Amino acid sequence: MSEKIYKTGETPEAGTYTCTNCGQKVTISQGDTMPPCPRCSNNEFTL
């Protein structure tokens, strides 16, 4: 079982994503583009 990684610039489905580096939660609305992590500027998230 592996977790899918979502990257900055993708437009994933709406939800709350977690930074793989610092654990910061980022909430994305439908149609939004994934931003860099607001805390550490990491570009990878899990749902």
Ligand SMILES: [Zn+2]
């Ligand atoms: Zn982060």
